[in-house]
Amino acid sequence: MDGFAMGDYGAYVWSCVALTFVIVVFSDWRARLRHKRVYRDIEVRLKALEDRE
Amino acid sequence: MWKWFHQLASPPHFYRIAEILSPWLAIPGLVLIAYGLWQGLFVVPMDYQQGDAFRIIYVHVPAAYLSLMAYMIMATAGAVGLIWRIKLAHAVAAAAAPIGAAFTFLALATGSIWGRPMWGTWWEWGDPRMMSELILLFLYFGYMALRGAIDDTAKADKASAVLALVGIVNVVIVHFSVEWWSSLHQGQTVFKKGTMDAEMRIPLLIMLIGFTLLFGSMLLRRIRTEVLYRERRTRWVREMILATGDGT
Numbered sequence: 001m002d003g004f005a006m007g008d009y010g011a012y013v014w015s016c017v018a019l020t021f022v023i024v025v026f027s028d029w030r031a032r033l034r035h036k037r038v039y040r041d042i043e044v045r046l047k048a049l050e051d052r053e
Numbered sequence: 054m055w056k057w058f059h060q061l062a063s064p065p066h067f068y069r070i071a072e073i074l075s076p077w078l079a080i081p082g083l084v085l086i087a088y089g090l091w092q093g094l095f096v097v098p099m100d101y102q103q104g105d106a107f108r109i110i111y112v113h114v115p116a117a118y119l120s121l122m123a124y125m126i127m128a129t130a131g132a133v134g135l136i137w138r139i140k141l142a143h144a145v146a147a148a149a150a151p152i153g154a155a156f157t158f159l160a161l162a163t164g165s166i167w168g169r170p171m172w173g174t175w176w177e178w179g180d181p182r183m184m185s186e187l188i189l190l191f192l193y194f195g196y197m198a199l200r201g202a203i204d205d206t207a208k209a210d211k212a213s214a215v216l217a218l219v220g221i222v223n224v225v226i227v228h229f230s231v232e233w234w235s236s237l238h239q240g241q242t243v244f245k246k247g248t249m250d251a252e253m254r255i256p257l258l259i260m261l262i263g264f265t266l267l268f269g270s271m272l273l274r275r276i277r278t279e280v281l282y283r284e285r286r287t288r289w290v291r292e293m294i295l296a297t298g299d300g301t
Contacts, residue, residue: 003095006105012170013108016163017090020112027155028271035278042285043294 085263123153131214148275
């Protein structure tokens, strides 16, 4: 447990590590979400075009 | 060489290459980050002055380094797009901005958290490194806002590329601020001899390589989306979507 306590600085060190993890995961999730949205929009547009034809 | 370059600049070709390359950067990147973090948090001895608080360096420095690298990629890609009118270059610039903003925010936040126990303050308004990094974050926000405000993609590309190029001045200031002015922030450490023991430096270099690979993977994924959006009315996108039905 001493390793996790980091002297008196555990809260500072672990909050930085956690924040890094959250930001990387959030950024990646946002990127995936946007890709799916763009892809779906194109799909919908193509389907609408096909139906019209 | 030129044939390869031209092929790479072709959106459909790049779209496929990026899909293949992205996991090949992400996986080794994550492995290196896990190893570097383990070393940095548990194996490396504590600093004789800062104690265990110095371990924040293993996330703060990669974030700060990527905040500058992303900006340089954004500005260089913008310049390439302006000069040679390569469409893909503008997509690269647009894709780099949100990642750069995320890492700039991370560098500021981890720096602030580190500053509290070491300097006795979360933030120092007079510190040139902190202020120039904050301006960098505003530059990213400004860049993205400018892009979002202009409907015409070609016009948005040009205007944002000019803004990115002007902002390079701030990147230089961020980098040299600790040498030019008196600052609470410590001077150059990572690549300067005699400033850091190898035992501490090697995990940091591993983290830098790991984060760079992860950044590369994140960038490729965002470029793919940007390419897909920009090429949404082209034949290759239509054929790809109709043929596969799943290109996500």
